[in-house]
Amino acid sequence: MKLNNTQRIGLFAGIIGLIIPFFLNIPGLSEAGHVALGIFFLAAAFWMFEPFPIYATSMLVIFLQVLLLSKEGLIFTSPDATYSPDSYTAFVGTLANPIIILFLGGFVLADAAVKYNLDKNLTRILLHPFGSKPKYILLGLMVVTGLLSAFMSNTATTAMMMTVILPIIARLKKTDPLKIGLALSIPFAANIGGIATPIGTPPNAVVIGALSQQGINIPFGEWMILAVPLVIVALIFAWMLLLGMFKPETDSIQIDMSGSFNTSKNALILYIAFGLTVLFWITESFHGIKSAIIALIPVVFLTLTGVVTKDDIRKLPWEVLWLVAGGISLGISMKSTGLAEWIVGSIEWSAFGAITLLFVFSAVAIVMSNFLSNTVTATLLIPLAVSLATSGVAGDGFNLIIVSLVIGVSASMAMMLPISTPPNAIAMSTGTIETKQMAKAGISVGLFGLILVVVYAIFYWPLFLN
Amino acid sequence: MDHQIYILVIEDELEVMDALIKDLEEFEQTFPIESANNAEEAEQVVKSIADSGDEIGLILCDHVLPGKNGVEFLIELESDKKFGHARKVLVTGQAGLEDTIQAINKAHLDHYIAKPWNMEEFQKVVIDQLTGFVIEKKYNPMEFMAVLDSVRLAEALRGSKLTDH
Structure with missing residues (x-):
């Protein structure tokens, strides 16, 4: 090495x-x-x-x-x-933390979806209503990317969507700015879409894991109620930004995605398992069955029926589970040894207002995760925020759940550089965009994200959390 | 990448060699080009590439050469463990049926380009072959998307279980 x-x-x-x-x-x-x-x-x-x-x-x-x-x-x-x-x-038990099991269920589903082409077929169907005007195609691509990345990894979603947009890009005139807009729209939408559900992207897991250790359970559907409205606004902003920055020259685009749904028995079993699991996840608040338990449905069902094989299981991204577990585990000892409290106690927090603090946490998370892994960013910041909130030194307006969400969501708002997220790196590698174009658009989304997160933290999230 | 992937061109006529190298220009940044005028020289090049720990992704080889002919060279190389995976393309006007059959059966020839070639088609063959090579070798598709077949590479990327972190 x-x-x-x-x-x-x-x-x-x-x-x-x-x-x-x-x-x-x-x-x-x-x-x-x-x-x-x-x-x-x-x-x-x-x-x-x-x-x-x-x-x-x-x-x-x-x-x-x-x-x-x-x-x-x-x-x-x-x-x-x-x-x-x-x-x-x-x-070591953090490896079996409910959020890890929830992710495991998500992995099995997403993996099977790719194996049976469900992701691509859904894309084909969902893009259809968006017609052929570049403006709406761009919107359609971003909506579909956001939706898929809420349930699959942002990175896998980006890779799949690249197979959709690269042929479009190849047919456009060399000078058409829409090329750049298209190439940026996918990673941006994927990064943002990952915020939408607990299983969307690992920083969400870090937030939920940390909160669960404080005895707070955030049901799947409740996370979505908190996150989806923010995701929609951020997606619309990114769409308008890219349209404005890279005005399309062409006035019509054809997407030729041919293909049909796989109708083998295994594929049908997958569709049913996928639909049922998602349905039970988002209705967790009604039936009360914890999402981690529901996550066992696809794990059990798909392996018993042979839809997911031994090879598929071996190839699951286990390292992501270790990554999240390591983060949760670090949080345990920071709390139990009094370290987190000591760090928090060494700063005169009361000098800042609760709003300033939320703003600072969001800004720090966005800046850090532009350069570091999003999960690492969330992992390093969450224990501090948790101690700050539980110790009460930051005052009453500083709610534990809200500050955790601020950090988790902000970590996904970083998309300034190719190294910021794997989806950005993929888009960059196509050779369609220059770093400075990504930086300019990414900074705008980051700044908007910062304001958006703080606004939601002050006005929207408290409606559901108090 | 921790090592280079070379394109090896074997051609005895200087003008043809120049034309080939010119048509390969846009790949050179990613895939350095080595040239040889005959099979013996090519063997030297292969040896020096092996010694420096690099590898060959694509061989564009003329058939009629002074000394050992192109097909014989390719057949010998096929048994070489380190370079057996290299994509092999004959660029020739004069390989007879028998030689061509030999090349396909014994050297696993990947493509046959008849001289004179058309630049666009030639580059398409190069792209197809190198794309196949990097996918088969499971190299990170992202390093090649800008020069090779980006759609096929994106498809390979999709199958490679990428994750967030």
Whole structure:
């Protein structure tokens, strides 16, 4: 394995960061808090500079916590006044956290949908009503992308939609700005669409995981009630922005997506499983069956019927589950060792109003996730926000659920650079867009997203959360 | 990519070589071009590419060459573990039926371009072959979308289980 300079700095900073707290005596921080601080430094450095893949760092985080902070570990074998160590099962158990199981169900469904071409066939049908005017085609593409990425990964959705738009782009005149608009519309819509449901994208999982540890359960449908109106407004804004920035020259586009729905027995089983699962998910508030339990429907049903095979299961993106679990696990010890509270306590929060704080958290999340993984951004910020809210130092207007949502949603609003999200990277790799075009459009969406998130956090979300 | 994927052109007539290389210009940034005037020289090139840990994605080979002919060269290369996957295209006006059959059966010839060629069709063959090569080798399709067949590569990307992070 060869590391570049940035990665070497990250490796070095991480190791130093892990060791230093062992030699310090920070007043007001428990001994376990020092250890947790070291692990936090290491995780932050490794996640930011990526000397190792981010999922590998997550695995390391879980291991280090078991080793250094659990009851069965090397240091804290019995509870004392400042720290009562969790069993190691608390850390490894994050891998079976309900949100992980929910994601597993989503993965199985999405994977089977791709296997039986459901994603592409749905796209074909759904695009139909949008006609042939470039303006509405662009809107149609964004709506469909947003919708699919709410249930599939943003990245897989983008890859599929590229197979739809690249032939269109190839037929356009070389100079038609619509090419750029099309190429940007897909990753933007995918990034935004991922916000819409709990399983849309991993930062949502980090938010839900963190809240569940505070004993707060957000049903699938309730998340959608909170998030979908924001997604719609953001999508419309991005659509108008791209239309304005890249005015189409052509006045008509033909989309020639031929094909028909797969009608094999396996495909039909998949359609039924998909429809039923989504139906039960969004009606969670009515029947009360938890979405993670519903997620077992596709897992069980599709494997029993052989629609999803052993090979398919082996190829699921397990590393994403580790990534989220590592994040949830880090949150456990930051809280139980008093580290998060100490970090929060070291800043004079009451000097800011609740609104300023929401604004700051949103801005920081958007900036960070433009450069870092969205999940890592959410993982690093959520424990602070949770402590801030639960400790009450930020005042009454600072609601735990709202600030968590602000961070989760903001992490998905970053789309300025090719490295901001995998969908951006895919769009960039087509060679249709220049970085500065993506940056200009992406910054506009980011700024709008910032304002949008804060407005929803102040005026809309409280309607459902109090 | 941690290594280069070369296009190897084997042609003894200088003017034809120039024309081939000119038509390959737009690929050169991504796929560096090596040329050889005969099979023996080509073997040297292959060896030096192997030594530097790089590989060959596409071989465009004339048939009638001084010394060993193109088909013989391709058949020998086919048994080479490291380069057996390279896409093989004969660019020739003079390969007889027997030689062509040999090339298909023993060297797994991927395409036959008859001289004189048409630039657009030639480039399409190059794109098709290299696209097939990078997909077969499971290289990251994103690194090649801008130069090769982006739709096929996007389709490969779709099947490659991409995730958010």
